[in-house]
Amino acid sequence: MHNMSSTEPLVRFSGVQKTYDGEQLVVRALNLDIQRGEFLSLLGPSGSGKTTTLMMLAGFESPTAGDILLDGKQITSTPPHKRNFGMVFQNYALFPHMTVAQNVAYPLTVRKVPKAEQEQRVKKALAMVRLTGMDERMPARLSGGQQQRVALARALVFEPQLVLMDEPLGALDKQLREHMQIELKELHHQLGVTFVYVTHDQGEALTMSDRVAVFNEGVIQQLADAQSLYETPSNRFVAGFVGDSTILRGTLRVDAHSSGITLAGSGHTLQGLNINQAAQGAQVEACVRPERIVLHQDNPGEANCVTATVFDIVYYGDHVRLLCDLGTAQEQAVVKLALTHPCALHPPVAGSAVYLEFPTQYTRIYSV
Numbered sequence: 001m002h003n004m005s006s007t008e009p010l011v012r013f014s015g016v017q018k019t020y021d022g023e024q025l026v027v028r029a030l031n032l033d034i035q036r037g038e039f040l041s042l043l044g045p046s047g048s049g050k051t052t053t054l055m056m057l058a059g060f061e062s063p064t065a066g067d068i069l070l071d072g073k074q075i076t077s078t079p080p081h082k083r084n085f086g087m088v089f090q091n092y093a094l095f096p097h098m099t100v101a102q103n104v105a106y107p108l109t110v111r112k113v114p115k116a117e118q119e120q121r122v123k124k125a126l127a128m129v130r131l132t133g134m135d136e137r138m139p140a141r142l143s144g145g146q147q148q149r150v151a152l153a154r155a156l157v158f159e160p161q162l163v164l165m166d167e168p169l170g171a172l173d174k175q176l177r178e179h180m181q182i183e184l185k186e187l188h189h190q191l192g193v194t195f196v197y198v199t200h201d202q203g204e205a206l207t208m209s210d211r212v213a214v215f216n217e218g219v220i221q222q223l224a225d226a227q228s229l230y231e232t233p234s235n236r237f238v239a240g241f242v243g244d245s246t247i248l249r250g251t252l253r254v255d256a257h258s259s260g261i262t263l264a265g266s267g268h269t270l271q272g273l274n275i276n277q278a279a280q281g282a283q284v285e286a287c288v289r290p291e292r293i294v295l296h297q298d299n300p301g302e303a304n305c306v307t308a309t310v311f312d313i314v315y316y317g318d319h320v321r322l323l324c325d326l327g328t329a330q331e332q333a334v335v336k337l338a339l340t341h342p343c344a345l346h347p348p349v350a351g352s353a354v355y356l357e358f359p360t361q362y363t364r365i366y367s368v
Contacts, residue, residue: 044215086155272363
């Protein structure tokens with residue numbers, strides 16, 4: 001008898017690989033545990049393997065190698081309809097000739113749930129997604145956001161233990177998308193169902209998830225909560241993909257007490273944290289979040305300070321961004337100032353010289 005411990009993950013990917021035509025490796029040696037009740041997002045650029053991973057979990061794709069376990073039992077050869085997962089995709093896939101209530105009831109009809117119980121469950125599911133009273137509407141008469149809600153109610157109505165979502169809010173406008181993100185997060189909180197959510201939108205992943213798996217080139221680069229991903233990216237890809245960073249290129253210089261980077265095209269040396277343990281003299285990139293850079297209008301005499309020229313100032317409502325040229329072979333430095341910052345109230349004018357301080361603990365040096 002299989003011994004189910006409560007700490008055992010709901011889903012386990014073990015050494016899963018996927019190749020197409022025996023050539024292109026889309027997912028490589030994937031090991032991933034999905035915990036019961038968590039909201040996990042798979043985030044990455046297109047072609048990174050995140051959707052293929054979701055499709056293998058759904059059963060629409062088969063792994064070329066490795067195992068997928070549900071509750072400790074192998075499901076690699078179980079067909080999609082027997083996995084009993086709720087699914088919501090970007091193209092809502094509602095039946096156009098059925099009413100909202102009939103669409104939501106469909107999974108229950110397939111499962112031969114008695115009519116009276118179907119009605120109760122449909123009412124409950126529609127109330128959950130705030131569509132009470134819409135039972136008799138046809139999908140064509142609904143807005144995009146309402147259609148997406150019907151698709152969600154349909155995925156939740158049979159109380160699956162796992163709901164899979166692939167870019168479900170991709171077709172909605174920004175305001176509606178942000179509203180739906182909050183609703184989805186609240187629903188997840190109420191229901192305690194496990195959500196696995198694919199997106200290429202980092203803001204969406206950070207806002208909603210308990211944990212985020214960042215994919216690139218078929219490999220999970222980092223799996224962590226939003227704060228860790230943002231504050232302590234584990235490599236250069238994650239630092240560049242999640243959030244904005246000012247990127248400084250140069251050569252690593254290591255001595256007994258510290259690591260630093262000598263910037264390309266200038267003699268400036270900045271101290272930082274050598275994240276990937278790059279070797280002396282290696283080509284590296286230092287990444288600093290724009291809100292961590294300290295702006296000085298007079299030379300503060302700090303070690304980790306470089307001179308720069310402001311060439312553009314952009315007002316965003318809740319913050320001001322300064323784009324600065326470091327006069328080296330760098331990308332521009334982006335400095336983000338909250339509106340409460342004194343320099344945001346009277347920002348330096350374009351063309352003026354400023355001093356940018358890169359605090360050592362926030363200057364993370366990555367091998368490239």
